[in-house]
Amino acid sequence: MGxxxxxxxxxxxxxxxxxxxxxxxxxxxxxxxxxxxFSYGMKFTSDRELVKDCIQDVFVKxxxxxxxxxxxxxxxxxxFISLKNALFSVFKKDKTMYHIDTVEPVFYVxxxxxxxxxxxxxxxxxxxxxxxxxxxxxxxxxxVIYYRxxxxxxxxxxxxxxxxxxxxxxxxxxxxxxxxxxTFACQSSDGCREAKRINLIPKQGxxxxx
Amino acid sequence: xxxxxxxxQKEEEFSVEELLQSDKFISSCLNPDAESDKYYDxxxxxxxxxxxxxxxxRRFIRSAQCRPEHLPQGEKFELxxxxxxxxxxxxxxxxxxxxxxxxxxxxxxxxxPAFWGMNRLFSEAMPAGLSHMSMEEVAFPERTTDVxxxxxxxxxxxxxxxxxxxxxxGENIYINDSAVVLKNAGMDAxxxxxxxxxxxxxxxxxxxxxxxxxxxANAGTxxxxxxxxxxxxxEVYVDGEVYVEAAHDDTQPFAVKTKSFAVEVTGxxxxxxxxxxxxxxxxxLVSGSVKVHDAHLGETILKPRQMYLSSGGHAHVEAxxxxxxxxxxxGVYLCNGEPLGRIAERLxxxxxxxxxxxxxxxxxxxxxxxxLQDRLENILDGITRAAPVTCRxxxxxxxxxxx
Numbered sequence: 001m002g003x004x005x006x007x008x009x010x011x012x013x014x015x016x017x018x019x020x021x022x023x024x025x026x027x028x029x030x031x032x033x034x035x036x037x038f039s040y041g042m043k044f045t046s047d048r049e050l051v052k053d054c055i056q057d058v059f060v061k062x063x064x065x066x067x068x069x070x071x072x073x074x075x076x077x078x079x080f081i082s083l084k085n086a087l088f089s090v091f092k093k094d095k096t097m098y099h100i101d102t103v104e105p106v107f108y109v110x111x112x113x114x115x116x117x118x119x120x121x122x123x124x125x126x127x128x129x130x131x132x133x134x135x136x137x138x139x140x141x142x143x144v145i146y147y148r149x150x151x152x153x154x155x156x157x158x159x160x161x162x163x164x165x166x167x168x169x170x171x172x173x174x175x176x177x178x179x180x181x182x183t184f185a186c187q188s189s190d191g192c193r194e195a196k197r198i199n200l201i202p203k204q205g206x207x208x209x210x
Numbered sequence: 211x212x213x214x215x216x217x218x219q220k221e222e223e224f225s226v227e228e229l230l231q232s233d234k235f236i237s238s239c240l241n242p243d244a245e246s247d248k249y250y251d252x253x254x255x256x257x258x259x260x261x262x263x264x265x266x267x268r269r270f271i272r273s274a275q276c277r278p279e280h281l282p283q284g285e286k287f288e289l290x291x292x293x294x295x296x297x298x299x300x301x302x303x304x305x306x307x308x309x310x311x312x313x314x315x316x317x318x319x320x321x322x323p324a325f326w327g328m329n330r331l332f333s334e335a336m337p338a339g340l341s342h343m344s345m346e347e348v349a350f351p352e353r354t355t356d357v358x359x360x361x362x363x364x365x366x367x368x369x370x371x372x373x374x375x376x377x378x379x380g381e382n383i384y385i386n387d388s389a390v391v392l393k394n395a396g397m398d399a400x401x402x403x404x405x406x407x408x409x410x411x412x413x414x415x416x417x418x419x420x421x422x423x424x425x426x427a428n429a430g431t432x433x434x435x436x437x438x439x440x441x442x443x444x445e446v447y448v449d450g451e452v453y454v455e456a457a458h459d460d461t462q463p464f465a466v467k468t469k470s471f472a473v474e475v476t477g478x479x480x481x482x483x484x485x486x487x488x489x490x491x492x493x494x495l496v497s498g499s500v501k502v503h504d505a506h507l508g509e510t511i512l513k514p515r516q517m518y519l520s521s522g523g524h525a526h527v528e529a530x531x532x533x534x535x536x537x538x539x540x541g542v543y544l545c546n547g548e549p550l551g552r553i554a555e556r557l558x559x560x561x562x563x564x565x566x567x568x569x570x571x572x573x574x575x576x577x578x579x580x581x582l583q584d585r586l587e588n589i590l591d592g593i594t595r596a597a598p599v600t601c602r603x604x605x606x607x608x609x610x611x612x613x
Contacts, residue, residue: 027290030290030293034281034286034289034290035278035280035281038279038280038281039278039279042279049365052281052285052289053363053365055289056289056292056293056296056363059293060293060296060297060300063293063297063300064297064300123269126269127269127272127273130269130270130273131273134273134274145274146274146276148236149230149236149239149240149270149271149274149275150274150275150276152236152237152240152241154233170231173230173231174227174231177226177227177230177231177270178227180270181226181266184266
């Protein structure tokens, strides 16, 4: 999993150093985030060169606008937002080139990862079933799942990345979880029992359920 | 066993969804540590958490993981290089002057056109601070067998063929007389940086600049130049051999920089040979006048038909037959009583092969015209017919011996 924990305090210090003109910190940003940014960008397009161009754009602008930038809480999130904006401005400019039948770029995720360690055949079967269910989510659901469970982002960050409010983000995540759970319950081997369990247990403590 | 309702009243009680909406739980899955493992184990033990719910929530997060897209080290390096170059260019634009930072000695590793050299620098330099890299250090990409054009927006264009013509005209870049037209991004995007042309061994290329200047690049040459020349000087950086026809402009001198010296002209024709891995470097002036600034040897002014030859910290000027030094640009190599060792060296460069001469054979003098469009085997064969030498190939190296 390409996630490493960030300390908000560290981010604040690094950002201040960067604003003060520290080029090493700038290089560190690239080193630390380029893989995550590339992976993220590739969810919107299969055009590697375009993603690379946009990453370059993000870093060049970051450097050039250094004196005009304000406070940033999560550097990762700031860079993700910048990359998404850069990509979307290209998509907007050239719809025909990148999207023939969709107006919005589709968030595409390949869930057929092999590098997840799960022991046992039964578990493997379940994992494959879950992967198929994830595939069936809508692009927006996939996107929110990616932010929350791959990047481990907080709801606030997701709100900014998807330009939605707090409650909408929670609802979007909640609906995605429900969809995965329900489909899984219906399709897995002990599905019936599972389904009953889900439906029978009252959702009193379930603050976020719709 | 206490009934379910009772447990539900407890403070620490989680459903699948609550687990999946909890920052703490997500973090414990993405960055497992002993402490959080213990915490959730306890919850399960106390039945505050249904074990199946817990397992499902974990599997959910694991299944959400997808294969990360990897950017290979080489591409990562190149991308950083173009970012640095663009930043420098932007800074320079702000400062209203353009200069090319001299090559740091640490860059020596990069002079090997080998890929591992790049990887090594990447891995070593990254943690300490990439920002120390100057343009020449970072901008040496992997050589391929094609002429490559690296644009300031990070795009790389590979161009097949032995003689590639690249022309900058207005906002466009024409390849081989407009077969391919590229947009010169530096002109309209305003984030212009440096472009770079890399000619592999065995190939040649012609570069037509926007100001009307023409540069012929011999095999194994790298030219770095700005997407658009600054107002006060037209500056290019060369590692290799170029023949320059600089368009005349008194107000905006044309400068060719190399690792060891710089040549400044207002409009003239000259040949410059300065492969960074070779100790011998030369400038041959065809017409006009040039000023050579050598970091160690000071300033020299050349007259037409003179050659400035520097080697091992010494330089001298001698009269030469100009044609011998510039014939390569038309695909011909004229030798006029040159030692075979020197000819072999140039052929090795030109064809990207390694050629070894025995000491006796190396001093044989040779005159003639070699067709550089021909295969190396044929040329060497021709030499064995003209001189009392033999040529054989051993482990990919051509070896020339006395008969």
